[in-house]
Amino acid sequence: MSKPYAPGAAQIHNPQVTNVAVPFVDLKQQYASIKTEVDAAIARVIENTSFILGPEVRAFEAAFAEYVGARACIAVNSGTAALQLALMAAGVGAGDEVIVPSFTFFATAEAVSVLGATPVFVDVDPVSYTITAAAFERAITPHTRAVIPVHLYGQPADLDPILELARKHNLHVIEDAAQAHGAEYKDKRVGALGSAGCFSFYPSKNLGAYGEAGAVVTNDEQLATRLRLLRDHGSTSKYAHAIVGYNFRMEEIQAAVLNVKLPHLKSWNDARWARAARYHEALSDSNLVLPREMDYARHVYHVYAVQSEHRDDLQKRLTAAGVQTGVHYPIPIHLQPAYASLGYKRGDLPVTEALAERVLSMPMFPELSDEQLDRVAAAITGN
Ligand SMILES: Cc1ncc(COP(=O)(O)O)c(C=O)c1O
Numbered sequence: 001m002s003k004p005y006a007p008g009a010a011q012i013h014n015p016q017v018t019n020v021a022v023p024f025v026d027l028k029q030q031y032a033s034i035k036t037e038v039d040a041a042i043a044r045v046i047e048n049t050s051f052i053l054g055p056e057v058r059a060f061e062a063a064f065a066e067y068v069g070a071r072a073c074i075a076v077n078s079g080t081a082a083l084q085l086a087l088m089a090a091g092v093g094a095g096d097e098v099i100v101p102s103f104t105f106f107a108t109a110e111a112v113s114v115l116g117a118t119p120v121f122v123d124v125d126p127v128s129y130t131i132t133a134a135a136f137e138r139a140i141t142p143h144t145r146a147v148i149p150v151h152l153y154g155q156p157a158d159l160d161p162i163l164e165l166a167r168k169h170n171l172h173v174i175e176d177a178a179q180a181h182g183a184e185y186k187d188k189r190v191g192a193l194g195s196a197g198c199f200s201f202y203p204s205k206n207l208g209a210y211g212e213a214g215a216v217v218t219n220d221e222q223l224a225t226r227l228r229l230l231r232d233h234g235s236t237s238k239y240a241h242a243i244v245g246y247n248f249r250m251e252e253i254q255a256a257v258l259n260v261k262l263p264h265l266k267s268w269n270d271a272r273w274a275r276a277a278r279y280h281e282a283l284s285d286s287n288l289v290l291p292r293e294m295d296y297a298r299h300v301y302h303v304y305a306v307q308s309e310h311r312d313d314l315q316k317r318l319t320a321a322g323v324q325t326g327v328h329y330p331i332p333i334h335l336q337p338a339y340a341s342l343g344y345k346r347g348d349l350p351v352t353e354a355l356a357e358r359v360l361s362m363p364m365f366p367e368l369s370d371e372q373l374d375r376v377a378a379a380i381t382g383n
Contacts (some may be wrong), residue, residue, distance in 0.1 A: 005157060007031070007210055008273060009053075009313050013063070014086065014217040016099070018323055019241075019322045019364075020324055021165070021321070021322030021372070021375060022322060022323045022324065022325035022363045022364060022368075022372045022375055022376055023324050023327065024056070024326055024363050025204045025360070025363070025365050026367060027203060027204065027208070027365075028366075029366060029367040030268075030365070030366070032218060033318045033367075034261065034264065036258055036340075037169055037260045038210075038260050039256055039266055041256035041257065041260050042253055042256055043058075043258070044185065044256065045253050045256050046253075046325060047104070048252075050252055050270050051223065051251065051252050052249050052251055052252060053075075053232070053252075053254070054252045054254040054255075056252045056253075056255035056381060057075050057249075057252060058263060058281040059252050059255070059259055060073075060075055060250075060255040060258050060259050060262070060358050061073040061074065061075050061215070061263055062091070064097045064215060064217070064258075064262065064369055065217060067262060067265070067295070068189050068190075068197070068217050069110055069188060069189050069191075070191060070192035070193040070197070070217035070218060070219055070220065071192070071218065071219045071224070072214070072217065072219070072221065072224035073206070073215050073217045073221075073230055074122060074215060074216045074217075074218075074224060074226075074227040074228055074257060075213070075214075075215045075249075076213075076214045076215060076216065076231055076242065076248040076249070076250055077201020077212055077213060077214065077248050077249060077250055077251065078202070078212045078213065078214045078248075079107065079178040079198060079199060079201070079214040079215055080107040080110065080111060080200075080202065080248070081231075081248040082178075082198035082199060082200070082214040082215055082216045083107060083108065083111035083113040083148070083174070083176060083198045084114060084115065084246075084248075085216055085227055085230050085231060085246070085248055085323075086174045086186075086195075086196040086197075086216045086218075086227070087117070087146065087174060088115055088145055088230055089196070089216075089226040089230055090128060090145070090174065090195055090196065090223070091145065092115050092117050092145050092146055092172075092174075093115055093116055093117060093119065094115075094116035095116070095117070095143065096115075096117040096118070096143060096144075096145040096146075097117065097118050097119075097120045097144045097145065098112040098117050098118070098119055098120065098122060098145060098146045098147065099119075099120045099122055099131075099136055099139045099140070099147040099148070100112065100119045100120070100122070100131075100143070100146060100147075100148045100150070100333075101122055101123070101124050101130065101148075101149075101150050101352070102121040102122065102123065102124075102334040102335075102349050102350075102352045103123075103124045103132045103152065103329070103332060103333075103351075103352040103355055103356070104149075104150040104152060104176065104329070104334060105178070105329065106313075106336065106338075107175050107178075108148055108330075109165040109333050110338075111238040112141040113375040117145065117207070117266070118334075118342070119342075120139050120141075120144070121332075121333060121334040121342075121344060121348075121349060122135040122139050123135055123350065123351045123352050124152070124156075124355070125140065125141050125350055125351070126291075126292070126351045126355075128151060128155055128157065128158065128294050128297075129152045129160040130149060130150065130151065130152055130155060130156070130157035130158070131147070131149050131150065131157050131162070131198065132157075132158065132162075133158070133161035133162050133164075133165050134326075135166055136165060137183045138161055138163055140144075140169055140171075142267060143159045143173055144169070144220035145171065145172065146171055146172035146174055146261075147162065147166060147172075147173055148172070148173075148174050148175070148193075148244045149162055149173065149175055149176065149194075150176040150178075150179075150301060151175065151176065151179060151180035151183055151190050152301035152303075153179060153291065153292060153299075153301070153303040153304075153305055153328070154179050154180050154183050154194065154206065154272075154298070154299050154300035154301050154303065155180075155183065155291070155293065155299045156184065156185040156190045156294075156297045156298075156299075157171075157175075157185075158294070158296060159175075159185050159190075159193050159194070160186070163193065163194060166194070171227040172194070172195040172196075172324055173193075173194025173195055174195060174196050174197065174198065174225065174323070175190055175193065175194050175195060175196070175197035176189060176197075176198055176199070177190050177191045177198060177199050178198060178199060178200035178205070178214075178243050179200075179205065179206075179300075179302040179303065180203075180206075180300060180302065181199060181205065181206045181269070181300065182207075182265055182266065182267060182269045182298075182300050182335075183297065183298060183299060183300040184207065184297065184298035184311075185296060185297060186296050187298075189269075191217045191242055192218060192219050195218065195220060195223065196216050196217065196220070196223060197216065197217045197361070198214065198215075198216055199214055199215045199217070199220070200214045201212075201218075201254065201258060201337045203212035205300050205302065206265065206268065206269060206272070206300055207253040207261055207262065207265050208261070208342055209257050209258055210253070210254065210257045210262055211251070211253070211254055212254070212271055213250055213251070213254040213255075213258065214250075215250075216234075216268060220362075222276045223229075226255050226264075227369060227380050229243055229245055230245035230246060230248070230318075231243060231245065231248045231249060232242070232245065232248075232249055233245050233246070233247060244354060245296070249360055254375060267366075269300045269301075269312070269366075271366035271367070272301040272302075272365070272366055273299065273300070273301060274363060275291075275364060275365075275373060276291070276299070276301045276303065276306070276364075277366050278303055278370065278373055279304055279362065279373060279376075279377065282304065282373070282374065282377035282381075283377055283380060283381070285381070286381050287308075287309075288306040288307060288308050288378055288380070289306065289307035289308075289358075290306055291305060297307065301364055302364075303326075303328055303361045303364060304361060304364040305359040305360060305361045305362070306359070306360055306362065307355070307359055307360075308358060308360055309358065311327075311358050311359070311360050312356065314360055314380070315327070315360055317379065317380075318360075318376070318379050319379070321326040321360075321371070321374050321375070321379035322375075323351075323363065323375070323379050324359055325360050325362060325363070326360075327359060327360060327361065328359065328361050329356060330356055331356060332349060332353055332356050334349055334352070335353070336350060342367075358367070362376055363376060
């Protein structure tokens with residue numbers, strides 16, 4: 001199935017409306033602003049005929065590690081691969097439990113399951129929409145091996161108490177930073193604050209490739225060595241395989257695009273933040289619950305989701321006004337058919353379940369103009 005614009009394969013309301021006045025995401029505008037550099041970078045890769053794990057990937061790994069403030073970056077071919085690799089490198093396998101929020105994109109839990117481990121779903125904080133130390137603590141059992149805080153929508157989870165608890169119980173903290181490139185927790189960029197951090201460079205992400213791509217960052221050299229091995233068939237040299245791994249290698253074309261884009265990330269994130277501030281002001285008198293940046297956080301607004309008691313009506317109204325919106329995410333993971341065998345039922349995670357019925361993501365991208373944004377706000381408030 002193709003994923004249209006969606007962050008985390010978001011459900012985009014995509015009616016038969018051709019007059020889209022305000023798209024959910026507009027990747028064309030961004031491309032136009034960097035076209036010369038991107039085209040040259042892609043052409044360079046083709047000229048060099050080095051297509052996988054070459055000089056562009058090495059340059060990107062160095063640059064992204066520095067950006068995040070991590071010792072090492074291991075470039076891979078999706079955010080899902082990054083999660084799977086990080087968990088495997090941390091020793092997660094059959095019989096283990098990994099604590100994950102239910103309010104996230106499916107891949108967070110899926111990465112646990114494909115390793116033969118069991119995701120243990122917990123609720124999120126009703127304000128930050130991220131996992132709390134209290135929920136984490138309640139879910140710990142003798143089988144727990146790791147926890148995955150998801151920095152959902154671009155807002156970091158409150159990591160310090162989570163890290164402290166993980167240290168006490170000797171557990172790995174694997175950050176899912178797929179939506180949080182450049183987001184800060186207490187003035188530090190997220191990603192390398194736990195054992196490892198996983199990023200997606202899916203095209204519509206704050207830092208997006210022109211195809212599938214992802215990365216794991218870590219400060220742990222031993223973990224980095226294992227991650228590099230696992231990414232490339234456990235291979236130590238050509239046709240010598242120390243361990244069984246995967247083919248999760250990043251393509252040079254994707255790295256070349258990311259090398260062009262990374263220097264712009266800060267200004268794009270600042271633009272998103274300014275868009276969020278304008279939404280906030282325009283909607284402050286509405287009856288919607290607006291996203292709140294936590295005191296400890298610099299939010300990067302990958303998604304700007306409001307809460308409405310009449311979400312579906314609101315979405316229809318916006319669609320009629322030519323405004324594309326999305327729902328991240330309409331079905332909590334603990335209630336997905338794929339996890340029916342785990343036996344969760346409605347009512348188990350009330351915050352997540354309420355959010356799934358109430359959240360609606362507004363158009364959000366750095367190039368969203370004041371006029372477009374004001375049009376969204378007017379369609380909401382009727383002014
Ligand atoms: C929170 C979260 N985790 C994991 C992923 C998986 O990343 P990818 O689509 O690059 O595999 C995504 C995005 O799609 C995501 O939003």
